[in-house]
Amino acid sequence: VSNDSEAKAIRAVISRRRVTRSYENDPVRDEELLQLAETVYWAPSGGGRRPVRVVIVREREQMHRVIAFSPGIIGMPPALLVLCVDWSRAPHLRPDDPRDTHATHVDVGAATSQILMLAEAMGLGACPVMSFHRASVRTVLSVPRDWTPLVLVTVGYRAGSPPPTRTRSTPDGVMYWERVGEGLNARNLK
Ligand SMILES: Cc1cc2nc3c(=O)[nH]c(=O)nc-3n(C[C@H](O)[C@H](O)[C@H](O)COP(=O)(O)O)c2cc1C
Numbered sequence: 001v002s003n004d005s006e007a008k009a010i011r012a013v014i015s016r017r018r019v020t021r022s023y024e025n026d027p028v029r030d031e032e033l034l035q036l037a038e039t040v041y042w043a044p045s046g047g048g049r050r051p052v053r054v055v056i057v058r059e060r061e062q063m064h065r066v067i068a069f070s071p072g073i074i075g076m077p078p079a080l081l082v083l084c085v086d087w088s089r090a091p092h093l094r095p096d097d098p099r100d101t102h103a104t105h106v107d108v109g110a111a112t113s114q115i116l117m118l119a120e121a122m123g124l125g126a127c128p129v130m131s132f133h134r135a136s137v138r139t140v141l142s143v144p145r146d147w148t149p150l151v152l153v154t155v156g157y158r159a160g161s162p163p164p165t166r167t168r169s170t171p172d173g174v175m176y177w178e179r180v181g182e183g184l185n186a187r188n189l190k
Contacts, residue, residue: 013121018163020125021074023156028079032122033058036155037081039114046103051089052111055082055141055149065140070152072131077154081115082137083108084147095148108150115153125158 037054045051057063057080066080067073073080085104087093093100112128119126129152137149 009121010117013117016162016165017116017120018166019127020154020156020158021127022159023075023077023125023154024159026078026157027058028124028155028157030058032124033079033081033155035122036115036118036124036153039118040083040111043107043111043114045107045110047090049089049107051085051087051104052108053084053086053147055084055143056080057082057141062140066132066137066152069136069140070129070132072129073152073154077127078156079154081153081155082141082143082149083111083115083151083153084143084149086144087146087148095146105150112151112153119153119155123157124155126156127154128152129154 033056037056040052040054041050043052057066058078063076063080066082067076085095085108087095087104090100090104093104095101116126116128130150132149132152134149137143137152138147141149143149
């Protein structure tokens with residue numbers, strides 16, 4: 001079923017989303033955090049494995065503990081979603097083999113993207129963070145040994161005015177028709 005207004009709304013959310021690194025102190029409601037976390041369940045995953053797990057952090061003391069090991073988090077977000085790979089969902093994959101981690105990293109990336117889009121549509125700011133010490137965050141959050149915490153997503157109400165929407169209307173060298181070399185431009189649109 002095609003729905004022009006839905007497609008338009010999704011394109012608008014995708015194109016205006018920017019990361020938020022400065023938040024108001026207002027808490028995010030648990031229900032909203034759960035809605036964000038739940039998007040992970042709907043995300044595509046390699047082989048339909050659904051290996052992504054989410055730990056929600058919103059208590060201040062626990063937030064301080066995570067932040068202590070996360071140089072990539074700027075300031076004090078009201079909440080965090082920690083996306084982990086549960087390797088028990090993929091017993092034939094090995095967490096130490098790059099060929100296997102690539103697939104699960106794409107799974108986490110797809111899940112992250114869904115969280116960012118819904119947050120934007122809900123009027124919340126968010127920022128994915130990979131600069132953190134995995135072993136320490138694992139300990140702080142009691143993450144089981146066979147999970148790997150991979151991405152933190154900070155969440156909250158943006159302080160200050162939103163950053164300008166980036167202009168990405170004609171990204172030279174990003175898109176091609178059929179093969180690299182035939183650059184996309186207005187002239188070769190069918
Ligand atoms: C895989 C990944 C890791 C990132 N890690 C961090 C991080 O550790 N700290 C941070 O402040 N932003 C981080 N970011 C956010 C990027 O810096 C941001 O998306 C980029 O500068 C583009 O800005 P925009 O999302 O507002 O368009 C990360 C983004 C991605 C996709």
